[in-house]
Amino acid sequence: xxxxxxxxxxxxxxxxxxxxxxxxxxxxxxxxxxxxxxxxxxxxxxxxxxxxxxxxxxxxxxxxxxxxxxxxxxxxxxxxxxxx
Ligand SMILES: [Zn+2]
Numbered sequence: 689x690x691x692x693x694x695x696x697x698x699x700x701x702x703x704x705x706x707x708x709x710x711x712x713x714x715x716x717x718x719x720x721x722x723x724x725x726x727x728x729x730x731x732x733x734x735x736x737x738x739x740x741x742x743x744x745x746x747x748x749x750x751x752x753x754x755x756x757x758x759x760x761x762x763x764x765x766x767x768x769x770x771x772x
Contacts, residue, residue, distance in 0.1 A: 696723040697768050700730050708737065708752065708760050733767050 703720050706712040712720075724731040737760055752760075 696727060697730060699723075700727075700733075701764055701768055704733070704737070704764050705761060708757050710752070729767055733764050736763065 700720055700723055703712060703716055707717065707720060720730075720734065724734045
C-alpha cells in the first residue's frame with residue numbers, strides 16, 4: 689500500500705468525474721484547479737483533460753461521448769495510482 693502526501697488527489701479523482709460530466713459547481717472547479725497548482729500529477733491530468741473536455745463551464749454546455757469520459761477517467765486513475 690502506497691501513501692502519498694498529496695491528500696487532495698483522492699478528492700480530485702472523485703471531483704474529476706463530475707468535472708468530466710460537466711456537473712461540477714464553479715467553487716468545486718476552483719478547488720480542483722487550486723490543488724493542481726501544488727500537485728504536478730493532477731496538473732498534468734487536468735491539462736490533458738482540458739484538451740479533451742474543456743473547462744468545467746464549457747463541458748456543461750456540450751456533453752461528452754461516453755467513450756471519451758471513460759478514457760479520461762482511466763487516465764486519471766492511471767496517473768494517480770501509477771506515478772509517484
Ligand atoms: Zn494531486
